Amino acid sequence: MPRTKTLHAIFDGNVLRPEESVDLEPNVRYLITIERKEETGQSLWDILSKFSGKVEGPEDWSKEHDHYLYGIPKREKGRTE
16 A cells, blocks of 8 residues: 655755655655645735725624615614624
8 A cells, every 4th residue: 555755855956855854665666746835935814815805885884784785674773683
């Protein structure tokens, strides 16, 4: 049964050097698949902010969203339903 191992390595121009120790059996042929790891330097919030935006609307948008979306009457002031 084949085992799959993922590791990070740096290519120095001649050879791939693993960033951590590897537990591989010596003198065994291995199949290596190479995928470039893009380092963005951005946080998750920076990446997500590309997909977010703002919607212009009335100040009570969040409290009265049913009124604006479905046309039901606005809630009475003071009600806490």
